[in-house]
Amino acid sequence: xxxxxxxxxxxxxxxxxxxxxxxxxxxxxxxxxxxxxxxxxxxxxxxxxxxxxxxxxxxxxxxxxxxxxxxxxxxxxxxxxxxxxxxxxxxxxxxxxxxxxxxxxxxxxxxxxxxxxxxxxxxxxxxxxxxxxxxxxxxxxxxxxxxxxxxxxxxxxxxxxxxxxxxxxxxxxxxxxxxxxxxxxxxxxxxxxxxxxxxxxxxxxxxxxxxxxxxxxxxxxxxxxxxxxxxxxxxxxxxxxxxxxxxxxxxxxxxxxxxxxxxxxxxxxxxxxxxxxxxxxxxxxxxxxxxxxxxxxxxxxxxxxxxxxxxxxxxxxxxxxxxxxxxxxxxxxxxxxxxxxxxxxxxxxxxxxxxxxxxxxxxxxxxxxx
Ligand SMILES: [Mn+2]
Numbered sequence: 001x002x003x004x005x006x007x008x009x010x011x012x013x014x015x016x017x018x019x020x021x022x023x024x025x026x027x028x029x030x031x032x033x034x035x036x037x038x039x040x041x042x043x044x045x046x047x048x049x050x051x052x053x054x055x056x057x058x059x060x061x062x063x064x065x066x067x068x069x070x071x072x073x074x075x076x077x078x079x080x081x082x083x084x085x086x087x088x089x090x091x092x093x094x095x096x097x098x099x100x101x102x103x104x105x106x107x108x109x110x111x112x113x114x115x116x117x118x119x120x121x122x123x124x125x126x127x128x129x130x131x132x133x134x135x136x137x138x139x140x141x142x143x144x145x146x147x148x149x150x151x152x153x154x155x156x157x158x159x160x161x162x163x164x165x166x167x168x169x170x171x172x173x174x175x176x177x178x179x180x181x182x183x184x185x186x187x188x189x190x191x192x193x194x195x196x197x198x199x200x201x202x203x204x205x206x207x208x209x210x211x212x213x214x215x216x217x218x219x220x221x222x223x224x225x226x227x228x229x230x231x232x233x234x235x236x237x238x239x240x241x242x243x244x245x246x247x248x249x250x251x252x253x254x255x256x257x258x259x260x261x262x263x264x265x266x267x268x269x270x271x272x273x274x275x276x277x278x279x280x281x282x283x284x285x286x287x288x289x290x291x292x293x294x295x296x297x298x299x300x301x302x303x304x305x306x307x308x309x310x311x312x313x314x315x316x317x318x319x320x321x322x323x324x325x326x327x328x329x330x331x332x333x334x335x336x337x338x339x340x341x342x343x344x345x346x347x348x349x350x351x352x353x354x355x356x357x358x359x360x361x362x363x364x365x366x367x368x369x370x
Pocket of ligand 1: 086123124125170172238239
């Protein structure tokens with residue numbers, strides 16, 4: 001028992017150190033290229049579509065209509081589109097097939113690229129886009145001369161002064177699997193391993209999107225790294241697990257349920273209509289939590305105690321119920337949103353969480369800085 005605990009502590013600290021070194025390097029290699037005033041910044045971040053060849057392992061199909069509706073909304077509203085990796089599922093489909101099977105979403109995304117309102121990074125399932133010749137062969141038609149990045153840093157200013165940075169990366173960096181693949185030689189992965197993997201449909205997954213304890217540990221490690229930075233928000237995807245201001249969506253729901261319950265219990269003199277509304281809200285929050293927790297297994301690791309609101313995760317565009325989640329950066333705010341397709345019409349995005357960017361950056365200052 002004690003031995004297990006010691007081993008897990010040692011392993012954990014090595015893992016954390018490794019994630020820190022990896023992200024230090026990533027940030028150093030990707031200096032700020034884009035700069036926006038806090039009030040005019042207008043971006044929406046989507047990740048993890050996992051578009052394959054429409055066979056059994058394709059997770060995007062149920063979300064396609066929701067996604068197309070959402071993109072129509074964001075294009076009309078003047079947003080810049082950020083695609084945060086694993087857009088295609090190239091462990092199971094060839095680049096050629098994945099692109100050919102999803103021309104409609106590619107067309108909707110191309111409108112953003114044509115308008116110069118487009119940022120794209122690659123993830124571990126679409127790392128083919130880290131090779132310029134693959135991009136040239138399959139994506140040119142859809143993204144023009146745009147170069148797919150590994151990470152992008154955005155500087156946010158207020159009255160010309162930088163108030164913080166937003167660092168966009170897929171978020172697989174620093175997991176053992178993806179590092180092993182990188183060390184093993186990108187050449188071997190591309191020309192030998194990926195074709196074999198596709199042919200036999202081998203998924204070596206013990207990767208964070210499938211394993212709850214690992215995915216939580218990787219999130220905590222990424223959060224700890226972001227916390228050591230000065231006024232930096234780390235925005236990732238990869239885990240399929242929405243996180244806002246360093247709190248997972250389910251822990252926010254738990255807090256909301258406790259608050260509503262306490263309020264209903266403590267006030268005897270509530271107007272019947274108010275009580276009814278609160279009870280409805282409570283019921284809604286409970287239902288969302290049940291949906292969130294269904295199918296999650298595994299052991300949790302310690303949550304960070306003192307938290308800077310510096311880590312965000314966009315969730316994914318491949319939930320089996322056809323919902324998608326994303327992060328909006330607009331109107332001086334950062335918002336976690338969910339899109340849900342109702343029969344025949346697409347509702348407005350449901351805002352799950354929101355915060356003012358100026359406040360979030362200011363809470364992400366190191367305690368010893370002015
Ligand atoms: Mn991924």
